[in-house]
Amino acid sequence: MIKKLHDMGLRSEHAYTAAVASIGLSMLTWATSLRVEPGVGLDRADRWGIYVGEWAPTFFGLGIALSHYEQEEGSLMGKAHTNGEHKRQMTGTA
Template identity: 65%
Template sequence: MIVKMLHEKGLKSEHAYTAAFVSIGLSVASWCGSMKVEPSGMARADRWGIFVGEWAPTFFALGLALANYEEAHEPLHAVGE
């Protein structure tokens, strides 16, 4: 299972959620940057923004899968620890 392997490699749900929020910012930044730099104008900027923006749902889904795995497979901590 991919989620188990990622968890064993040290990836936590918080990492995936952080990557999702960062990709939202990168989407806006790439759209703005592309609009200023690309001679193709708005159409190319829109494609870059959408391309990077599609990463966020993937990272959120991965974060949710990891959170569910963590909840089911990590030992419970005693109260006060």
């Protein structure tokens, strides 16, 4: 799943940005719900804030998974480059 997300263009920075944005959005939805629905009370505003706030850990988790995938992919690319360079040196080609 992480590879597919990465292949679709999602990077760890995007997931981290979404996590931080969801924290701000959580506070915004809580405050908005508190103002727009004054008769309903604090409980409903809290539920909205918590609902949106639950997205942040998910996005942070995706960011970490994508970061590990990106590092792993980078190290494999480095190994392929090193192996190719070694083969060129052994054959004497430039």
